[in-house]
Amino acid sequence: MSHRPDETLTGPERSAIIRDAVAVGVATGAYGVSFGAISVAAGLSVLQTCALSLLVFTGASQFALVGVVAAGGSPLSGAFTALLLGTRNTLYGLRLASLLRWRGWRRAAAAHLLLDESTAMSVNRETTPAARVGFLSTGIAVFVLWNLMTLVGAVAGEAIGDPRTFGLDAAVGGAFLALLWPRLHNRKHQVTAVLAAAVALSLTSATPAGVPVLAAAGVAVLVGLLPGPTPVADPSEGSDPS
């Protein structure tokens, strides 16, 4: 895409961006189904599950909250874990702010749609209009399908009943591993993951549920304090709606 001084967007360009956005939204629906089912299996009601997808609307954080609750942790420690994971979106916002250039209520509304997907579909555009179309169409497509499929998953999960029946309790670990997998691309990340898991397990018997996971965040802080190259927040690492 060439940089034009008038920064307008032609019809075909706009259609192509929106077509990609819808495809991303459909792909995201698959996560929505798993989240809905896992959340209900963790003991949340269908209404609470849907409220999470509507209000929190950032996948990894939502999985974390219900994951902590499923492991017997307090909802509050689940919420704090969700917030720590949500800090990633702040870094995405920093990169997008100068490109999207929204002010006032538009910025306030756009913030809710700030995710891995909407960032990935807008951060590489060369003009503000193209970035805005990419951001908005992806954000809206993901929002609609994520919430719709959360409801489908939650209703299905409730019909299943006991989470152990279809191994739904094991599905949670699989979901977290799928979210973690694309982030293990270098040694530092791999070491961080192993240390964090070890810290969490060593605290499991000694502290209330929920605390081990929060304590593991300390590993990220400690490793981050070590000098090293500065990473760039990369939305393609997280192929989840987060």
Place this chain on the structure above:
Amino acid sequence: MWGAIILAGVGCYLLKLAGLSIPTAVLERPIVQRIGDLLPVALLAALIAVQVLSDGPRLTVDARLAGLVAAMIALVLRAPFLVVVVVAAATAALLRLL
């Protein structure tokens, strides 16, 4: 539970809005970037460990670990997210049937 849902909802929204609003210089310091990059890795790894290997305050090994190994194989084979989740669940469910 509802309090936690509202807290997570409002908090995650404010984190997003902060990114779009705060002057870039404040959060673009290398140390903030490095920790922000590592936080999801540490938290997800810890969540996996606790989710798969603990039963309340006790550490246990059961069908969930087999599910996790199956999920890892699926990921090595580049399976999509939903397939990974279903493979983990089905593996654990099958083992329990045996």
